[in-house]
Amino acid sequence: MRTTLELRDLVRFYPKRGNRTLVDRGLLVSYTGEDRTCTLLRLDGTLVTKKVDDIAVVDRSSIHVGQMVGSASDVGGQIGVVTGFTTDLHLVQLNERGGATKNQILGVSPAGLRRVRALSLGDYVLSGSWLGRVVAVPLDVDVLFHDGAVCRVTHLESQRLKSATNKHAYHIPETNVAFYPGERVTAKDGSATVFKGSRWLSGRWKPEHEIGTVANVEMAGVFVYWIASAQHGTKQQLVQESAPPPYQQPDSLAYLCSAPDCSWRLGDRCFLLSDEQQHISSLQAHSALLPTMTVANSNTTVDVLWQDGTRQYGARSTSLSPYDFIMEHDFFPGQCVVYGVAGDGVGAANGSTRRVGVVRSLNSKDQTVHVSWFKAASTRPDGEASGLEVECDDTVSAYDLGRDPDHSVLHGDVVVRVLSSVIESTPAAQQIPHAKSASADLPWVGRVVDLNDGHVQVKWSDGSTSLVFPHEISVANKEHYTQLYAEMYGWEWDEEEDDDDDVGAPPEFDAANVVNGPHDPADARNIEGGDCSVNELDGPAATTQNVEAPTLVSTVSHEDPNVGGAVVEVGLADPVERSDASVNDSNDDSVDDVVIKAKDAIGDDGPFKFPNFDVLKSPPDHHYLDTADQGSSGGKEWVKTVQKEWKILQDNLPETIYVRAFEDHIDLLQVAMVGASGTPYQDGLFFFDLQLPLSYPNVPPQVYYHSFGNRLNPNLYASGTVCLSLLNTFDGEGTEVWVPGTSSLLQVVVSLQALVLNDQPYYNEANYEHLVGTPQGHRHALPYNENAFLLTLRTMLHLLRRPPRGFEGFIRDHFRRRGRYILATCEAYLQGCVPADHGRMELSCSTGLRIALDNVLPRLRAAFTQLGDEGSYQCTASSHQHPTNILV
Structure with missing residues (x-):
């Protein structure tokens, strides 16, 4: 079976002529499914386009500890978690033209190497009692000229340099840098001013100094986003209030571990360290006199813990396929789980109380989980915990389990010790015993190595390894470095403006070059939807005529407001035709025909009839009642606009959607809808509260879903947030988003029923439409x-x-x-x-x-x-x- 392609795969392609050598390999950086072509990064930094049928995957070194994977030969089967991996590298020394020399070394371990830039973006670093993530690393570049003169191009000026031998060189920003010793460089703008204005370490500037050779590359500084401390743990507010400055000198930091996506890849430039250099911190290892080596090949084997409890050691990386999205009820052996679904509201099954257990195995086809349940904590007379005791084993439904928020750790997680006062206040402390609080001399930060019978094995920063209970540790920040950079850049910019700091803001980089990286959080839309500022319309609304129900050619958009990420888009391509409410038509009095008088709530006696549209008195439990404007402050024309919307709803609502408007709060509505036949929501009832901002219809309504704490759709969150491109809660184009004067409330409610509560809601997930009809898609x-x-x-x-x-x-x-x-x-x-x-x-x-x-x-x-x-x-x-x- 042909291995599926993944970004950052090392592939072999076959040249039309010549022998197959190291230059016939490339790193997959993009793939186009329509014409089945892919773009590959070659050894010398150039890009080449090849047909998919002309390449073969030879290694998948981007797999990392903690990553979820499936079998490449059974993509619809069970999944596993990577617990370890080994990578052997083939190094070569390139000449000035980018060709390999005779200096080649096989079977090199990454432990004996140092990248040109010692720290990669996203790496975890320590400074005393503080843990941080690297988000930017400005560089100083020493350039040697033909006459022996050397100048230092500082981190601000180094952005004005470019390769003189390969103008189209490409590098992966997380791990690699644009400059390395031995590279020929020149000024981007073609002038020598960048060299003239630099600090000269030897000799002096001359007009003929147009092209030089990089002699050394050093980190000028490091920008760190602080995520935890020994005193405050991972509590972000407390950490940020007392954190050190983000700008740090490299020698003040200690390397803890690499970011998950900082694996060694084809084309990475590095130095082969001596045995003596390997025993000191890689941040202090001086490499100016070492030859620059380039990764020409890699061979990665992987250890996997599968959901059924079996372990696989030394599997070829190409036999595995990474999984980017894990279902809510995908569990792994060693994980702590709770019985009684969050948001159920009616207690755990069979009336039992909340129980905590540890997963032994999961059957992915039957959706059953073998669990060992813990006894409540017990202590000996001396006050010590008596140990973790298992009450019984049981097989339960995966749908009746949830991940224990107090014990949510997995392989590869960076964790910090939790203060004893915090441990004692957690609910889990009453069910799972914990050891005595750690003394001050114990290491406080480490990385999860394994999960074992309810314990967590952690390798600490001092090299020691020990077992702890899950509630004794807290997982550190796992966001992508670009998200942290976006937030921290604002801090540093403000700090520089206020204090006139000469350090400077972090160098800019193109986040779009981060292959498979998440969207910048700055692009996220307001999840409440629309601008609620007062914006009185200039004129009354025009009469609405010939209103027809919308044609659904829409895109649903969703984005978890608590986690960044890409989203699927949905919009309505053929909306209800209506006049622009902002058009001034003061002679239009047709609004009087639209007014619908309020009725009292229907009682319980007699035959029950519930109209699809009605106007009542506002209920006390409406989500937006406290912020309602009661309509009067919107002005006469705004009132006309709202009442015209009422008329559209009254005449066009499907028989399974019911809308209530309110005479005393005309900016509020409530919507009830019945789940459509043939969907998992069949015969269910779903309720939404809507509010029309005073700037409506220039902005869409705000919508709240009555979730009761359940997440039953990718677009409907437990918090009540509704993500739909029509609500402008995510980007869209044309009629996919709200169009003033064209979009309508009818369009919104019909979209919620037909496009959100559909028969295959899984594919509403971000960018998952391409999985329709595939074994991986069916599995989820x-x-x-x-x-x-x-x-x-x-x-x-x-x-x-x-x-x-x-x-x-x-x-x-x-x-x-x-x-x-x-x-x-x-x-x-x-x-x-x-x-x-x-x-x-x-x-x-x-x-x-x-x-x-x-x-x-x-x-x-x-x-x-x-x-x-x-x-x-x-x-x-x-x-x-x-x-x-x-x-x-």
Whole structure:
């Protein structure tokens, strides 16, 4: 089976002529699926384009400890976590033309090497009791000229240099630098002013000094984002309030470990250190007289801990495929988990209390987890913890488990010790015993080596290794260095303006060159959507005519407001046609025909009828009630605009979407919608609160989802945030985003039902549409649907216990009518088949789903029974109406 391509793969390509040598290799830096071409970085720093069919993967050195991987021969199977790797490098010394010389060394360990720039971007460094991440490293470059003169081009001026032999040289900014000893350089602008204005170490400037040779490259300084301290742990606010200055001298720092993506790759420039130099800090190892070597080849083997508990040692890196996204219910042996789903709100399954355990294994096809549950902490008479005791082993559904937030560590994580006062205040301390608080002379920062029976094995900064309990440590910052750089750059800029500091801001770099790097957080959109500043419109709204329901050719956008990352886009390409509300038409009085009088809330007596659109008095539980403007401050024309929106909704709402507007708060609306048939949300009810800013319709409405703490869709967060390009919570183009005078509230609510609550919500995830139809996509899409189905059932229980005000009767009536079919679907999945006219049809349903359904179904049946019904809920699968298969 052909190995799938991944960015930063080392590949071999076959030249049309000549023998295959080291120059027939390249590093994959981009790939275009449409024409099946890829761009490769060659040994000499040049880029070449090749057809995918003409290359073969020979190594995958970018794999790192803590990375999730799957088998390249079974991409739809279980996944594992990398616990270790070994890389052997082939080094060569290049001549001035970029060709390899006879000086070649095989089988070199990275431990004996130092990069041209000793620190890579993202590296973890220590300064006394402070832990930080490297975000920028300005360089001083010494340039030697033909007459022996040497000048030092400082870190600010070095940005004005370029290669004189390879004008199109490319380098990966995390690990490599543009300059290295032996390289020929000249000024970017073609003049010699950069040399003339530099400090001359020997000799003096002459007009003929146009091209020189790099003699030495040194770090002029290091910009560090401080992420933890021995006193404050990882509490960011306290850390930032007392952190050292971000600009540091290299000799004041100690190297702890490299960033996850700082592996050795083809083309990396380095120095081969002597045995004596290897025993001192790589930051202090002087390399001016050492020859510059270049990585020409790599051979990486990997150790993997698989979900089923087996361990694989020395696997070829090309036999593995990295996984960038892990499902919420993908667990790994050694991880601590809790029983009782967060956000369930009705207690753990079977009425039990919160339990903490450790994963032994996971069956990825059945979605079942073998767990060892811990006993509550016990102590001996002397006050010492009696040790970690296992109460029992059990097999449970992955959907009934969550990662323990107090114990969330994994292989490769950089961790710091937690103060004893913090340990004692954690809920887990009552269930898992902890050792006595560490003495002050113990190392406080280290890296996770392994997980073992509820313990964490940590290799500390002093080289020692010990076992600790998970709640005794805290994971340090894991964000990409570009995100930290964006925040810290602002600090340093302000500091320089205020203090007239001559250090200077960090050198700029092109974050777009970071292959596969995350988006800059500065590009993130306001998750609340739109500008809420007062912006009274100049004229009344024009009459809306010939309104039709929108055609859905839209993009859904989502982005976790707590974690940066790329997003999928969704918008409406053919929206409702409407007049621009900003057009001045003072003679238009048609708004009077749009006014809909408020009605009292519908009572519980008599036949229940719930109109799709109605105007009532505002409920006390609306999310935006405290910030509501009551409409009067928006002005007459703004009121007309809102009432025209009401008219569009009244005339065009689908029968499964219900909207309530409010006479006393016309800037507020509430929306209820029924999950569509054939989706994991089928027959569920979903509620949204909307607020129209005073600048509406120049900006979209704000939307809040009643999640009850559940995350049942990539675009609907547990916090209530709704990410949709139409709400301008992410970038989009044209009608994908809100267009004043064209977009409408109808467009928003229809998009939420049809595009967000769809039949394959997993593919709403960022950039995952390309996985449709692939084994890797199917591996995630099916359990995502199963979990979404379970969360929809749990949402039903929440709604029956705490219905939104004004919708009590609607919720009861809906579940009276649909309860039997909801239960029929659940029982059909439990039995693995459904009755049909043509016989029995097998359903795709994991064992984990059945176990979870066994837990939730009795509560659901009891809740429906209390409502009264239009038939018996105590039915069997043989009497069920044929439910739609919603999981495949």
